Amino acid sequence: MDEWGVVAGIDVSKDRLDVCVLPHGDVFAVPRDGEGLQALSARLLALKPQVVAVEATGGFETTVAAAIAGAGLPLVIVNPAQVRAFAQAVGQRAKTDPIDAQVIARFTLAVKPQVRPLPTAAEQLLSDLVTRRRQIVQMISAEKQREKRQLQPRLKRSIARLVSALTKELTELDRQIDDEIRGAPAWQAKEELLRSAPGVGPIVSRTLVAELPELGQLDRRQIAALAGLAPWTRQSGKWKGKSFIGGGRTSVRTALFMAALVGARHNPVLKAFHQRLISAGKPKLVALTATARKLLTILNTMVRTQTPWRHA
Helix, strand or coil, rough: CCCCCEEEEEEEECCEEEEEEEEECEEEECCCHHHHHHHHHHHHHCCCCCEEECCCCCCCCCCCCCHHHHHCEEEEEEEEECCCHHHCCCCCCCCHHHHEEEEEHHHHHHHCCCCCCCCHHHHHHHHHHHHHHHHHHHHHHHHHHHHHHHHCCCHEEEEEEEEHHHHHHHHHHHHHHHHHHCHHHHHHHHHHHHHHCCCHHHEEEEEEEHHHCCCCCCCCCHHHCCCCCCCCEEEECCCCCCEEECCCHHHHHHHHHHHHHHHHHCCHHHHHHHHHHCCCCCCHHHHHHHHHHHHHHHHHHCCCCCCCCCCC
């Protein structure tokens, strides 16, 4: 798809949706409710856009995206930070909802982000369960840190009761995640395939199943970029700065770092790779990042070819 014709950009707020359609230049707004979404879908279907771009707004875009995808329209969810950087690059300093909708449409025309299907209800549920599990783990860790600093026995008992309740909730979430995966043979097979790799435990495998469904469908560079493990090169003339990583899906990157830490000790292939980098003088964090990226590349190939881990 080298040339895109009609593109719609939608700015989502709490009460309404501002829409800009290019190249027509049509600008209109609808309420963010059932009737408004129905009217929006009907109007966009008549315009036949090649893509409809919605900016991620912390959850407000979910029902909008579902309505657009349900109408059979091609949908992309765009990153608000990238859209704002694009606006600054083109000198668009004014910021109103109609202007934002136009910027989203212009950004989509310029960047041409890939259209991907929305997750199914089951996929969204699994992702939400895994996300909630991660939040509970973070709360338990925070409470335990408070307990170490607390000197009052009464408050220490309060913290202990909360940690106990959170631990029970964590056990229940693990049971629900297990039920969801066992209820879907494709997910169960994928998890078993991932866990055949030394260093990949249930937390890592379930995070990848829930939050990286593209695993096995993209090439190694694309999947690394999606996980935020692709190095960004900085070079200008004879000057060359250090490469760094960033962006992508933070939860996936964190899980892969955990797996790389374990794999660098217990996985023969990753251990040899990690030690070779350390022996070559690479900083420990750089070596660990490269190990996580290599592990992701191997897992991506395993899922694509449906081949379990092989040490050779």
